[in-house]
Amino acid sequence: MSLDGSWYLCLAAAVFTIGAVGLLVRRNVLVMFMCVELMLNAVNLTLVTFARMLDDIGGQALVFFVLVVAAAEVVVGLGIIVAIFRRRAGATADDLHLLRG
Amino acid sequence: MNTAIAILAVATKVDIAVFVASAVIVLAGAIGVVVSRNPVHAALFLVLTLFGVAVLFVAQEAHFLAAVQVIVYAGAIVVLFLFVIMLLGVDRQENVMVEPLRAQRPLAFLLGVIALGEIFLLAQGTHWATGASQVAGPAGGPGSNVEKLARILFTRYLLAFEATSVLLVIAVVGAVVLARRSETTAAESPAAARVENPLSPTSEEPLSAEPLSAEPLPAASDEPHSAPSGAR
Numbered sequence: 001m002s003l004d005g006s007w008y009l010c011l012a013a014a015v016f017t018i019g020a021v022g023l024l025v026r027r028n029v030l031v032m033f034m035c036v037e038l039m040l041n042a043v044n045l046t047l048v049t050f051a052r053m054l055d056d057i058g059g060q061a062l063v064f065f066v067l068v069v070a071a072a073e074v075v076v077g078l079g080i081i082v083a084i085f086r087r088r089a090g091a092t093a094d095d096l097h098l099l100r101g
Numbered sequence: 102m103n104t105a106i107a108i109l110a111v112a113t114k115v116d117i118a119v120f121v122a123s124a125v126i127v128l129a130g131a132i133g134v135v136v137s138r139n140p141v142h143a144a145l146f147l148v149l150t151l152f153g154v155a156v157l158f159v160a161q162e163a164h165f166l167a168a169v170q171v172i173v174y175a176g177a178i179v180v181l182f183l184f185v186i187m188l189l190g191v192d193r194q195e196n197v198m199v200e201p202l203r204a205q206r207p208l209a210f211l212l213g214v215i216a217l218g219e220i221f222l223l224a225q226g227t228h229w230a231t232g233a234s235q236v237a238g239p240a241g242g243p244g245s246n247v248e249k250l251a252r253i254l255f256t257r258y259l260l261a262f263e264a265t266s267v268l269l270v271i272a273v274v275g276a277v278v279l280a281r282r283s284e285t286t287a288a289e290s291p292a293a294a295r296v297e298n299p300l301s302p303t304s305e306e307p308l309s310a311e312p313l314s315a316e317p318l319p320a321a322s323d324e325p326h327s328a329p330s331g332a333r
Contacts, residue, residue, distance in 0.1 A: 003112045003120050008157065009224065011124050015131050015150070017217040022135035024209035030140050030186060034147045037178070038131050041154050044166075051240050052161045057249050058237030060163050061258050064250070067166075067173055068265040072272035074178050078185045079279030085189045086282070 008049040016042035027092040029081050033074070040070050119160055127153035144182045151175045164246045 019038030026032050044063045051059025088095065126149060133146030151174045158167035237253050240246075254262055 003116055003160075006224070007120060007124075008161070010221070011127065011157075013217060013220045013224075015127060017213045017220075018128070018131040018135060020216065021209050021213035022131075024212065025135065025206055028140055030182065031134070031137075031143050034134050034143055034182065037147060037174075038134060038150060041151065041174075044170075045154055045157060048158055048161050048163045048166060051163070054235065055239050055241050056235050056237055057240045057253050060166055060240060060246075060250055061237065061253050063163070063166050064169070064254065065258075065261060065265060067169060068269065071173060071178060072268050074181060075272045075276045076279070078181060079276040082185060082189065083279050 005049045005053040009046060012042040012045040012049070015039075015045070027094060029084075029093055029096075032093060033077055033081070037070065037074070040066060116160065119156065123153045123156040123160070126150070127157070140186050141183065144179055144186065147182070148175050148179050151179070162241065162246060165250050 016039050019035045019042060022035035022038065023032050026035065044066055047059045047063045047066070051057065051063075084096065130146045130148075130150030130153060134143045134150065137143045137146060151170060155167040155170040155175075158164075158170060237257060238249060240249065
């Protein structure tokens with residue numbers, strides 16, 4: 001069969017942390033989006049691992065829904081990014097401070 | 102039951118090798134996404150990570166999800182990322198060395214290390230899982246993975262499944278609305294102003310003077326009554 005589930009969970013935790021640090025460190029909006037995708041994938045890996053450990057197909061069903069939501073989120077997010085880049089050329093996350101009080 | 106425990110207990114060398122190889126791929130891709138200066142390279146590193154995660158899905162017998170991972174994530178989402186990168190022309194290299202906020206980067210690393218340590222600490226103290234097993238049905242055992250997943254999706258989670266279809270429709274409509282270039286935003290946007298900038302200093306007078314000189318030309322071909330209304 002496969003390895004003990006704790007190995008997978010440790011790997012997922014590491015990938016999630018890398019994604020979170022990347023989201024904090026990077027300035028490019030597109031790369032920040034990719035870091036969000038990394039974090040989503042880490043959570044998906046965790047869900048599949050728990051589905052195997054508990055012998056429950058519900059975890060895999062949840063991963064399916066996460067995939068759909070991630071696809072919708074990417075579509076809308078990239079639409080927003082395109083709209084922002086159309087208004088101002090070369091926008092990083094620091095330039096978007098219109099809502100600052 | 103005994104056979105299941107025996108199967109679960111044995112992890113062959115092939116399993117370990119598969120896990121180690123795909124874990125290295127996943128981690129290398131994740132680090133590559135974070136540290137690469139070019140967004141195109143970051144997207145390609147993201148593909149590497151997604152393939153590694155798909156291999157780990159296969160290793161845990163989530164065959165349908167592995168296929169969907171490759172098709173949807175690597176095939177659609179990353180391609181969408183690449184489209185946007187190429188479309189906007191933002192594939193120039195970002196200067197990673199310049200840091201506007203001085204303390205942010207060390208603080209981010211510190212926060213990451215703290216979060217990772219916290220996760221491991223929490224995981225060490227207790228059991229990994231609560232022990233409440235099989236709420237929705239068995240994941241292993243006889244039968245194919247696709248069949249089991251489809252059965253649970255179309256019976257127990259049917260409402261959620263339909264809700265995701267509504268969500269997808271909303272996302273498509275939202276993307277179209279966001280990407281549409283309306284009349285007012287096209288006039289206000291700096292990109293449109295930059296294109297029209299060479300003409301703008303002299304644009305006031307020709308606009309008022311041009312219809313007077315241009316009007317006789319359509320008026321000569323069309324009827325005299327319809328030409329002013331067409332110009333308006």
